[in-house]
Amino acid sequence: MLVVEALKKRFGGFRALDGVSFHLSPGEVLGLVGPNGSGKTTCINVISGLYPPDGGRVIYQGRSIGGTPAHRVARQGINRTFQSPKPFLSLTVRENVEIAATYGNPGDPPDLDDLLESLDLLRHAERPAAELNSAQQKTLDLARALATSPRLLLVDELAAGLNPSELARMADRLRALASRGMALLVVEHLMGFIDRVTDRVVVLAAGKEFFEGTLADATRDPEVIRVFLGGGNHG
Amino acid sequence: MRSTRSRHAGRIALDAGLAALVIIVMGTLRTVYSNELLLFNFMLFLTLAQGLNVIYGFTGYLPFGYVGFYGAGAYGFALAVMHLGLGPIPAMVCAAIGAVILGVILIPLLRLSGAYFAIASMAAAQAVYEIIANPALQDVTKGPYGVSLSQVFAPTASYYITLGILAATLALVVYLRNSRFGLALQAIREDPVSAASAGVSVVRGRVLAWLASALIAGLAGGSFAWHISVFYPDSAFDLSISIFAVVFTLFGGTATLIGPVIGVAFLYGLYNWIGITVPQYFQLIYGALIMLLILFLPNGLASLLTNRRIRVP
Numbered sequence: 001m002l003v004v005e006a007l008k009k010r011f012g013g014f015r016a017l018d019g020v021s022f023h024l025s026p027g028e029v030l031g032l033v034g035p036n037g038s039g040k041t042t043c044i045n046v047i048s049g050l051y052p053p054d055g056g057r058v059i060y061q062g063r064s065i066g067g068t069p070a071h072r073v074a075r076q077g078i079n080r081t082f083q084s085p086k087p088f089l090s091l092t093v094r095e096n097v098e099i100a101a102t103y104g105n106p107g108d109p110p111d112l113d114d115l116l117e118s119l120d121l122l123r124h125a126e127r128p129a130a131e132l133n134s135a136q137q138k139t140l141d142l143a144r145a146l147a148t149s150p151r152l153l154l155v156d157e158l159a160a161g162l163n164p165s166e167l168a169r170m171a172d173r174l175r176a177l178a179s180r181g182m183a184l185l186v187v188e189h190l191m192g193f194i195d196r197v198t199d200r201v202v203v204l205a206a207g208k209e210f211f212e213g214t215l216a217d218a219t220r221d222p223e224v225i226r227v228f229l230g231g232g233n234h235g
Numbered sequence: 236m237r238s239t240r241s242r243h244a245g246r247i248a249l250d251a252g253l254a255a256l257v258i259i260v261m262g263t264l265r266t267v268y269s270n271e272l273l274l275f276n277f278m279l280f281l282t283l284a285q286g287l288n289v290i291y292g293f294t295g296y297l298p299f300g301y302v303g304f305y306g307a308g309a310y311g312f313a314l315a316v317m318h319l320g321l322g323p324i325p326a327m328v329c330a331a332i333g334a335v336i337l338g339v340i341l342i343p344l345l346r347l348s349g350a351y352f353a354i355a356s357m358a359a360a361q362a363v364y365e366i367i368a369n370p371a372l373q374d375v376t377k378g379p380y381g382v383s384l385s386q387v388f389a390p391t392a393s394y395y396i397t398l399g400i401l402a403a404t405l406a407l408v409v410y411l412r413n414s415r416f417g418l419a420l421q422a423i424r425e426d427p428v429s430a431a432s433a434g435v436s437v438v439r440g441r442v443l444a445w446l447a448s449a450l451i452a453g454l455a456g457g458s459f460a461w462h463i464s465v466f467y468p469d470s471a472f473d474l475s476i477s478i479f480a481v482v483f484t485l486f487g488g489t490a491t492l493i494g495p496v497i498g499v500a501f502l503y504g505l506y507n508w509i510g511i512t513v514p515q516y517f518q519l520i521y522g523a524l525i526m527l528l529i530l531f532l533p534n535g536l537a538s539l540l541t542n543r544r545i546r547v548p
């Protein structure tokens with residue numbers, strides 16, 4: 001469904017992505033992990049159309065979409081959440097999802113009441129998004145993304161700032177989405193959450209992927225340990 | 236769902252009713268009040284404040300050079316009458332075209348934001364003024380010496396055409412406040428990155444709002460040229476027109492229908508009441524008012540109610 005090939009993105013002289021490759025199938029949850037600055041969010045930003053790539057390809061359902069503007073990418077069935085929540089603050093919760101359902105969903109949008117109810121946002125539907133707390137705003141980002149009925153969902157640190165019971169519920173929600181055939185790319189620092197949600201992980205460091213497999217294998221890989229914890233082996 | 240829909244219909248009816256009330260008041264006042272020029276200027280500022288509301292209230296761009304479109308409209312009208320020998324209605328079309336062309340030329344300014352956009356738009360308006368008022372172009376624009384369009388002078392017709400333009404502008408604001416497109420524009424204002432993720436074409440939305448607001452100011456400028464019929468570049472490109480429109484809109488509350496109307500009625504009323512007779516007190520009061528607004532009510536009078544979750548029409 002999604003194939004990322006040797007993706008490159010530079011900011012001035014800094015190579016945020018230096019040839020990242022991975023693939024993702026429908027119904028699969030892929031974790032993207034790595035230290036701060038390893039290019040996880042940049043990767044999501046390039047796939048979702050926020051930045052054009054400087055090299056390599058993003059192939060979605062057989063077509064190259066690298067450099068397609070974000071609003072077109074959204075209509076093609078790729079959507080995302082943001083690391084720090086970005087709702088439309090002065091608009092109501094309902095209006096936030098209504099916009100996405102209207103403009104970002106070329107097919108039949110889901111019933112918005114059901115969608116908000118499933119994310120515990122229905123009782124806040126008529127409140128401005130500015131009045132929600134930050135966990136609720138993140139959930140609203142997710143609701144807005146789901147209103148476009150994406151086939152590929154990019155989740156950027158959704159778990160940060162959630163309490164343990166919220167974390168468990170969010171993990172169940174993401175697994176439920178995958179079980180309905182949605183592909184998910186999950187960027188996250190909380191390894192418990194990654195362990196619970198993902199089928200497979202790709203480990204990034206300095207804009208390159210250097211491990212791919214299950215999280216359990218990753219934690220036993222000496223290279224991964226060296227990148228995350230540092231180590232004596234300065235080679 | 237049903238209650239949501241009927242509430243929506245109620246909101247549209249309230250907005251449309253208030254817009255109609257403004258038009259009826261401005262239409263009937265002319266028959267009972269003799270100072271037509273004052274009423275005409277009220278209509279111009281109501282139109283300009285709402286035109287500014289379209290671009291600032293809905294997309295967040297604050298064009299301090301908004302008067303550039305007004306001047307382009309005034310001179311579009313004047314040039315069409317002087318050189319093409321057109322009647323007032325086709326000349327109004329030329330006023331609109333002139334302002335929209337200027338709007339298209341200035342589309343790249345939308346890449347800027349905040350104060351940079353405000354300053355750049357002001358510089359653009361000044362540049363257009365310098366071209367029009369250039370003595371070397373006296374054969375075309377009459378340069379700084381001004382134009383006289385006595386051949387089309389028609390105070391009654393121009394008053395009611397201007398009323399029609401105001402009505403269309405109010406209708407546009409009612410539409411934006413109650414339509415999905417207006418909601419999309421507000422989404423762009425709140426967060427362009429999120430708006431794009433929600434499938435909204437940010438560039439298209441901004442450009443449409445920008446050109447609509449240029450068109451409104453151009454038509455207001457054309458009305459001014461027609462109704463006044465003798466004017467100078469200094470009066471068509473007077474920066475205080477921009478500032479008035481900005482202050483009136485901010486005072487009442489942006490992205491509302493009634494906010495700019497209240498701003499014009501109160502502040503332009505105040506200006507005409509004391510500004511003409513004792514200008515020194517007027518400037519004192521105006522300055523103090525602007526400072527108090529920015530300190531305590533940056534979102535205008537409407538925010539007194541919206542902060543309490545009461546919808547302002």
